[in-house]
Amino acid sequence: MSGFWLFLVCLMGLCWGSFLSVLVMRTLKEESILYPQSHCTSCNKPLLWWHKIPIISFLILKGKCYFCNAPISIQYIIFEITGLVIWLFSFNKYVSIYDALAVVIILSMFLSISYSDIKDKKISTYQTIIIAFAGLLFNRFDLMNSILGGIVGAGLVYLFIYLGLKLLKKETFGEGDIYLLGAFGAVVGFNKLFLFLIYALFAELFFVLPKYISNLIKTGNEKTLKYLIYFSLACLFLYVFRNMSFWGSNLIFIGCLIYILYLACQIVQDLFYAIKTQENQSYCPIAPALALACLFFLM
């Protein structure tokens, strides 16, 4: 990147981050992005033009409102820096300006959706639609793949919702998840959809496992906890000894695999039983996991 181009990208990134903070906060409050204009959240006075200059205004104002001296949330700075990082990443990684802009939009909208999904269990439909269009732009030389990815992604969630209602008599996914998976499919395309869904599943496990384990400990479900510990130990065992020569016979290896499969079946069975019987099933947001998988795809 040339010096001037780099300067321009940094400037745009900071301004974009500033816009991103407004977008995220107002999406949560279900307010319009355009109206009212930016104002102090304490005294509601509209900001002056120079109060909107990213980072610099924060430093000049020493992190306090110009009118009422109320502290300005550090969140704004974090969003501005995030915007900067997203722009630098996109324009450094992608030569085509269309690709870079599409990636900026995809990552930003995913960030916003993840934030509102974690905070408020909300997924903004119009933001998922923006992601889908940015996905089409990104895959403009392979449009059929992108469109098919979108349709299959959305269709999968639809199928899960249908099956969940039929078999478990439970709502497994929300309506927003249909659009979200559709947008995800449009970005990664049909040929990589399942691979990156698996990555998303792994990411989701990291979010869900701590809660699941603490639930198990609280409810004293020792059986499942025992399976979980054996399962982890068996996996660890396999990993540590994966290159040892005594796998020569392969018998121990196969035995181990069968044991792991058995434990996995038990755990899944218990998990399904827990979902079926628990009245207040705890909510697990899927947007952050999909966002991570998407980032992984774009890297």
Ligand SMILES: [Zn+2]
């Ligand atoms: Zn104020």
